Amino acid sequence: KLKKPPSSLRMTCTLALAVFTATLGSLQYGYSLGVINAPQKVEEFSEAGQHPAVVMYWSLSVAIFAIGGMLSSFLVGFVGDLRGRVKGMLMVNVLAIAAGLLMGLCRLWKPHIMVISGRAVMGIYCGLTSGLVPMYIGEIAPKAYRGALGTLHQLAIVSGILISQVIGLDFVLGNDDMWPLLLGLSGAPAILQTFLLPLCPESPRYLYILLGKEEEARTSKQYTNFCSENSRGVCAFENHCSDHILRLCIPSQILSSKYRRQLLVALMMHLSQQLSGINAIFYYSTDIFTRAGVSQPAYATIGVGVINTVFTLVSVALVDKTGRRTLILAGLGGMCCCAIAMTVGLKLQNDYSWMSYVSMSAIFLFVSFFEIGPGPIPWFIVAELFSQGPRPAAIALAGCCNWTSNFIIGMTFQYIQVATVGQMFSANKP
DSSP states (O other): OOOOOOOHHHHHHHHHHHHHHHHHHHHHHHHHHHHTTGGGGSHHHHGGGTOHHHHHHHHHHHHHHHHHHHHHGGGHHHHHHHSOHHHHHHHHHHHHHHHHHHHHTGGGSOHHHHHHHHHHHHHHHHHHHHHHHHHHHHHHSOGGGHHHHHHHHHHHHHHHHHHHHHHTSTTTTOSTTTHHHHHHGGGHHHHHHHHHGGGSOOOHHIIIIITOOHHHHHHHHHHHSOGGGHHHHHHHHHHHHTSOOOOOOHHHHHHOSTTHHHHHHHHHHHHHHHHTSHHHHHHHHHHHHHHTTOSOHHHHHHHHHHHHHHHHHHHHHHHHHHOHHHHHHHHHHHHHHHHHHHHHHHHHTTTOTTHHHHHHHHHHHHHHHHHHTTTTHHHHHHHHHSOTTTHHHHHHHHHHHHHHHHHHHHHHHHHHIIIIIHHHHHHHOO
């Protein structure tokens, strides 16, 4: 006989604890994305404009993060199925802690080599956690709240970016003395997550479908369901699990005609996220604010991070009511209009001073539209499009697509900037 289901308070708290603990990995991912901007101003890296070797070290420390994520994203399904979603996240925390130590203690040996090594290991960790977190949340979340809870992955990412921007200021940790600590804190969330993960329930779908542990799966389902959904939630779970689903490897997933449409949708959504131009906005926002006459462009960039976080919260509130497709199309359409407005503003701001405000407003609106739909939805939509069997392989393919396009953008953006934006700014100079 099954044990008596826990109380509604216990169930709600268990679900909240599980989601919070999982998204600590997403927070760490966001922090690692944003933290690398501050050290380029310190003494060890500021020589990059003069010494070719330091230029190479700096470029490699930035790019190798995406390379690590691109390679490890293929292993998401394997790690998630090896010992389970919870134990999988627990195992990969070793990588995050090791990366934090390498970067935090970089002055004990050669700082450039230590930072590059730490960023490579952290990239491997982030490639795994960017797939494991949405997979786990999607499998434990009640159906009615699956979109909102899935969006928390993106909310944690943008929160991590904002935190890295704030503590990366010169008077906090972004200075010549404290920058190793700034980088070393990349592994701090993994330490907290390591203590909390043993308290989290395993994915019920993993327990039943992959391991055949029916009683443990049903108990886990009860602990992660809201009380109002408990009775019908368990019934629906039994119906879902009555159909055992064949697991697919990545080559089979690519060649299967049955899942071709879903896979195409998933890959296109991840491509639209990265090719939308959001990273270019983040890269160039400080220069735009500087040209617009903002005395403290770093604080204006932090303002972009705040907008980033606020509108991700808006997406959390809207995603289950408005629908995924509506938010994606509205977000991409709004970003297109804002990109046009920003381009016009940049082109004409020397002729009309008020055009600089058009450019700044376009940046804030661009980020807002991104976080309403194109930012958070691609991360969790894959878990919704695929059933239990092909889900790990699909998430691995989508994650690899995301990381690969991210790497390509990171490598080519400087050349595009010189060829287009740089010429535009040069032409506008009085």
